[in-house]
Amino acid sequence: MSVTMLELENVEKTFSGTPAVDRISFSIEKGEFIAIMGPSGCGKTTTLRMVAGLDAPDGGDIRLWGRSLVGDAPWERDAPLVWQNYALFPFMSVRKNVEFGLVQRKRPRAERQKKAQDWMDRLGIGALADRGVSQLSGGQRQRVALARALVTEPEMLLLDEPLSALDQHLRVQMQGELLRLQRELNTTFIHVTHSQSESFAMADRVVVMNGGVVQQIDTPKAIHQRPVNRFVAEFIGGNNVFTGHVADVRADGVVFRTGQNELAVGEAAGFGSGDEACLIVSASHVGIHASKSGEGNELEVEIETIETLGSSVSVHMRTADGTVVIAESALSDLDDALVHVGANVVVRWDPENGFLVPK
Amino acid sequence: MKTDSIRHGFLYVYLAALIVFVFAPIAANLVFSFNAARFPTLPLAGFTTHWYEAIFNDGRLVQGLKNSLMVSGATAFIATFLGFSAAYIDYRYRFFGRTAFLALVTLPPTIPVVILGLGMLSFQSSVGLLGTLPGIVTAHVVYCAPFALALTRMRLASLDPSVEPAAWNLGATQGSTMTSIIIPHCAPAILAAFFLTAAVSFDEFMIAYFISGFNQTLPVHVLTMLEGQVSPRVNAIGGVVFMFTIGMVVLAQVLMFGRRST
Numbered sequence: 001m002s003v004t005m006l007e008l009e010n011v012e013k014t015f016s017g018t019p020a021v022d023r024i025s026f027s028i029e030k031g032e033f034i035a036i037m038g039p040s041g042c043g044k045t046t047t048l049r050m051v052a053g054l055d056a057p058d059g060g061d062i063r064l065w066g067r068s069l070v071g072d073a074p075w076e077r078d079a080p081l082v083w084q085n086y087a088l089f090p091f092m093s094v095r096k097n098v099e100f101g102l103v104q105r106k107r108p109r110a111e112r113q114k115k116a117q118d119w120m121d122r123l124g125i126g127a128l129a130d131r132g133v134s135q136l137s138g139g140q141r142q143r144v145a146l147a148r149a150l151v152t153e154p155e156m157l158l159l160d161e162p163l164s165a166l167d168q169h170l171r172v173q174m175q176g177e178l179l180r181l182q183r184e185l186n187t188t189f190i191h192v193t194h195s196q197s198e199s200f201a202m203a204d205r206v207v208v209m210n211g212g213v214v215q216q217i218d219t220p221k222a223i224h225q226r227p228v229n230r231f232v233a234e235f236i237g238g239n240n241v242f243t244g245h246v247a248d249v250r251a252d253g254v255v256f257r258t259g260q261n262e263l264a265v266g267e268a269a270g271f272g273s274g275d276e277a278c279l280i281v282s283a284s285h286v287g288i289h290a291s292k293s294g295e296g297n298e299l300e301v302e303i304e305t306i307e308t309l310g311s312s313v314s315v316h317m318r319t320a321d322g323t324v325v326i327a328e329s330a331l332s333d334l335d336d337a338l339v340h341v342g343a344n345v346v347v348r349w350d351p352e353n354g355f356l357v358p359k
Numbered sequence: 360m361k362t363d364s365i366r367h368g369f370l371y372v373y374l375a376a377l378i379v380f381v382f383a384p385i386a387a388n389l390v391f392s393f394n395a396a397r398f399p400t401l402p403l404a405g406f407t408t409h410w411y412e413a414i415f416n417d418g419r420l421v422q423g424l425k426n427s428l429m430v431s432g433a434t435a436f437i438a439t440f441l442g443f444s445a446a447y448i449d450y451r452y453r454f455f456g457r458t459a460f461l462a463l464v465t466l467p468p469t470i471p472v473v474i475l476g477l478g479m480l481s482f483q484s485s486v487g488l489l490g491t492l493p494g495i496v497t498a499h500v501v502y503c504a505p506f507a508l509a510l511t512r513m514r515l516a517s518l519d520p521s522v523e524p525a526a527w528n529l530g531a532t533q534g535s536t537m538t539s540i541i542i543p544h545c546a547p548a549i550l551a552a553f554f555l556t557a558a559v560s561f562d563e564f565m566i567a568y569f570i571s572g573f574n575q576t577l578p579v580h581v582l583t584m585l586e587g588q589v590s591p592r593v594n595a596i597g598g599v600v601f602m603f604t605i606g607m608v609v610l611a612q613v614l615m616f617g618r619r620s621t
Contacts, residue, residue: 054524074527075535087525090518091544103539104530148529 005030005188006051006156010060013046013212020046022212023060030155031186033179035199038209039235044192047209048158051190052081075104080149081158084165086141088133094120094144095129101152119147139170150181156188163198175201196236200224208232229357230278240286240326242279243359246271253351259321263297266352277356285353286327288315289346290338298348301325303341315339317347385601392594399591410595420596423580427561430492430576434499435557441500442507442556443549447541450515451523465505475502476569483570490572498570499560506559507552510615514548515541551611558607562600 006028013021021043028034036044049055051062053074062069069077080101089097095116102112120126123143128136133144142162149157159178163171179202182189193199199206200220208215208223208231216228227233233241244258246268254268256279263279271277292298301317313334315327325347338345387399392411396404414420445464449457467475479498480489488494518541526536542549564578571579581596 052528054528073532074524075530075532079528081525081528083521083525085519085521087519087521089522089526089540089544100526100531100539101529104526104535152530 003030004028005032005065006190007063007066008047008051008060009063011047011050011057011062012059013043013050013055014058015046019212021050021057024209024212024214025060026207026214026217028156028188028190031188033182033189033191033202033204034207035191035193035203035205036207036209037193037196037199037235038215039194042209043212044194044207044209045160048081048160048190048192052079052158053077054081078152078154079156079158080152080154081160082145082149082162084161086145086162088141088144088148090133093130093132094125094136097133097144098147098151100148105152115151116147119151123147138165139174142166142174146178146181150185150187153185154187156190159189159191161193162191163193164195171198178202200236208235210235225282226355227280227357230280230359233278233280233357238283238326238328240279240281240283240324242281242323244277244279246273246275246277246356249273254356256354256356259319259323261299261319261321261323263354264351265354265356266350268356271356276359278359279354279356281349281354283314283326283328285349286325287348288327288329288335288339289348292346293348296348296350297354298346299323299325301345301347303339303343303345306339306341317345385597388594388597389601391591392598394591394594397591399594410591411598414592414595414599417592420577420580420584420592423575423577424599426492426495426571426574427577430495430499430567431557431561433492433496434503434560435553437496438500438503438556438560439507439511439549439552441504442509442552443511443545445504445508446512446515449512450518450520464508467501468505472502472563472565476566479566480569489570490574492574495567495571495574495576498566499563502563502566503556503559507556510552510555510611511545511548514545518544547614551615554607554611554614558604558611561607562604 004027007025008027009025010023011021011025012019012023024043024047036047038044046055050057051069053069053072053076057070089100092100098116098120099112102115107115117126117129120129123146125140125143125147128140128144133141136144142165145162163174166174175198178189178191181187182202191199191203200223203220205217206220206223207217210231216223216232218226223232224236227236227239230241230243233239242256242258242263244256246254247257247262248255249268249272253264253266254271254273256263256265256268256277258279265279268277292300299319301319303315303317305316307314307316308331311331312328313331315329317325317327319325327347390403391399393406393408394403395407395409445461449461454460475498479494479501483489483494483498488497522540523536526540527533531539562578563576564582567576568579568582575583577596577600581593584590585593
């Protein structure tokens with residue numbers, strides 16, 4: 001069923017001595033929606049530009065259907081890019097912008113006009129066809145950029161943070177449209193973004209990058225449930241990350257020591273006594289209670305801040321030895337009598353809900 | 360309020376005086392070129408187009424005008440091409456010595472024309488270009504290309520640097536990107552540069568004076584004429600030159616700023 005379409009193998013790129021992309025490898029299947037996510041400077045845009053042919057890799061290979069792309073000029077590739085700032089041709093009408101790719105491929109005039117009109121209609125900009133691009137709003141420009149890239153019906157589409165310039169409402173709307181388009185066309189989408197919500201909302205698989213290195217490649221759900229290292233856990237947010245070491249290994253898990261506290265961890269395969277590690281516990285698994293019950297992992301904490309994030313609440317707390325603990329719960333589940341700033345409470349989670357990653 | 364209107368009034372008077380100061384000699388020149396009297400004195404003697412007829416019947420003057428037109432046309436063409444090329448290099452590439460490159464190509468107009476003329480004289484005499492029209496064109500190109508560079512560079516600066524890679528990405532080769540994106544975008548500035556450099560070359564006296572020899576351009580010929588006599592024909596020549604030059608400059612201005620909305 002799944003067919004490997006694009007492969008990156010040990011791809012490297014250095015800018016004036018600093019590695020921007022450091023020997024990354026991953027493959028993408030036909031019709032997949034891939035998000036490459038990471039903080040700015042992590043090499044995600046450089047990776048995308050190398051696929052488009054706008055930067056040449058210093059080492060490694062990029063193969064499309066098994067054939068190396070590395071020697072091909074950008075205009076010989078079929079990988080249109082939707083730019084962060086749209087990069088529309090400023091002196092042309094919307095129609096001319098959309099037709100551009102077809103003109104370059106020397107398609108007959110009748111076909112050009114029909115396809116351009118079809119795509120403009122499909123993206124809801126048919127009425128703007130004869131406007132100059134300087135007269136358009138951000139959302140309209142976004143649609144022109146998409147129509148311009150899709151008009152040649154490419155087998156993959158590259159998106160470089162295309163939603164970052166839109167306001168929140170429009171962004172969510174465009175996310176839905178992008179996803180729908182991708183499903184309808186079965187085109188491979190490679191979407192570069194720094195936004196966790198964007199990539200998790202749309203992608204089949206997410207490539208998390210940092211410092212030019214791939215940290216984790218998996219489905220959004222798997223990354224959310226099992227981040228492989230401290231960076232990923234912190235980048236996607238909503239996690240407690242405790243630093244410490246394995247104090248004891250038992251039949252039903254390990255004992256993890258952080259600061260003054262010993263915590264039970266259900267699953268810690270591959271870790272031995274004395275290993276340095278990070279304990280990851282999702283903030284949604286941490287419950288807030290009035291007193292100790294003697295079960296699970298319990299810490300006495302003081303509530304420092306309470307952030308309301310729409311329908312959920314994030315509570316930041318600190319133990320006597322300075323360890324920060326975060327708990328998240330639905331707004332409606334919160335007991336106001338118990339949870340208020342300055343209150344001394346007990347947090348509790350089951351040992352199965354924590355896991356260790358290398359430090 | 361009152362002091363404000365006084366200040367405004369003063370500024371208007373000042374501006375009017377300035378404009379009169381700048382344009383009075385040109386206006387006088389135009390008026391006396393249609394004056395029937397031999398000497399430029401008031402009161403005016405009566406209307407005539409005699410001086411214009413005279414200059415167009417003077418073979419050497421017409422030859423000078425032809426020389427000037429040919430030189431300015433060729434200069435405008437070559438200088439605009441070179442200026443645009445340099446502007447594009449500056450837009451497209453980041454390389455070691457880029458600032459030095461830019462400084463070097465914009466240098467000629469800052470050199471006193473006497474020095475430039477002298478340099479051209481000694482250089483062109485050693486390569487056998489001295490006194491020929493191609494020689495004058497070469498010298499004028501050196502002097503004019505920086506103006507073309509400045510105009511086209513300004514226009515290129517308004518083009519998002521990712522537009523060109525976006526065109527490649529959509530299947531346009533470098534050549535096709537140049538003809539379908541870069542040149543159409545810069546067209547107003549390229550035409551403006553053409554007319555401006557044509558005007559500069561048409562007017563230029565000092566360099567041409569040094570190197571033109573027997574192939575005199577119009578301004579050089581006018582000087583040799585004035586050395587012999589003061590004729591009202593000079594006023595008529597002034598009229599022709601003024602109209603040509605101002606026409607070119609106005610065209611350049613209209614092209615550069617009139618279509619800014621697009």
